[in-house]
């Protein structure tokens with residue numbers, strides 16, 4: 001499952017939020033070293049040299065990692081071995097797993113997803129004076145594998161997204177794209193001073209107080225369809241998962257991504273717009289659009 005670690009709390013002070021007019025963010029060489037050469041000494045002094053060496057055993061994966069870096073500044077490497085406290089998931093052992101060989105497909109999906117997200121931003125703001133207050137490039141992508149479990153699928157802190165090649169949500173291009181957009185929101189949420197807790201907590205708490213984990217009660221408020229298998233409720237409202245408002249907000253961002261993509265593609269939505277549901281939805285939607293997306297909303301008024 002998607003997972004926001006408590007670590008995030010300690011990572012509020014990331015680099016400045018990028019907008020297209022600001023300086024282009026980059027992954028620093030020290031961070032790239034930790035991603036691509038954590039165990040071994042290297043003579044490399046640039047990221048492409050590090051990618052070249054780390055992916056030497058799989059030329060196809062190497063080309064993918066290089067292309068991803070050149071196109072988006074994202075650096076795909078590994079996370080450290082870790083015994084994680086996964087909240088409702090229990091303890092989880094994570095080990096480094098570079099996405100090559102049998103795991104190369106994950107690098108294919110991630111590359112496609114990051115390219116697609118890049119194109120989505122370009123299309124959404126084409127010929128606009130509005131700009132998003134959002135960063136989606138130059139991320140540190142840490143690939144790991146969970147041992148004996150299939151969660152979490154991913155988690156985020158700073159400008160890092162950790163990706164679990166055994167993650168239960170990461171079995172298709174669509175699952176990977178939505179999960180990455182969800183995680184990307186966590187990165188940006190904390191770069192905006194934990195915006196979701198400051199802005200959405202009151203409404204979120206009231207919904208949870210009213211509905212608990214009851215699906216029928218929660219459905220009108222659920223921004224996205226992701227469910228937790230173990231409890232049968234929406235991921236956005238799953239208890240014992242850090243401050244749940246972070247997950248609600250990340251799922252809201254995924255809904256924004258999906259509705260804008262559908263408007264760009266089809267000029268209309270096939271199902272009712274999220275903002276046209278209960279008043280809580282309209283408030284959360286407007287707040288999100290104004291804070292992160294420069295007020296840009298292609299969905300017609302209700």
Ligand SMILES: [Zn+2]
Nearest residue numbers: 002003004250
């Ligand atoms: Zn999350």
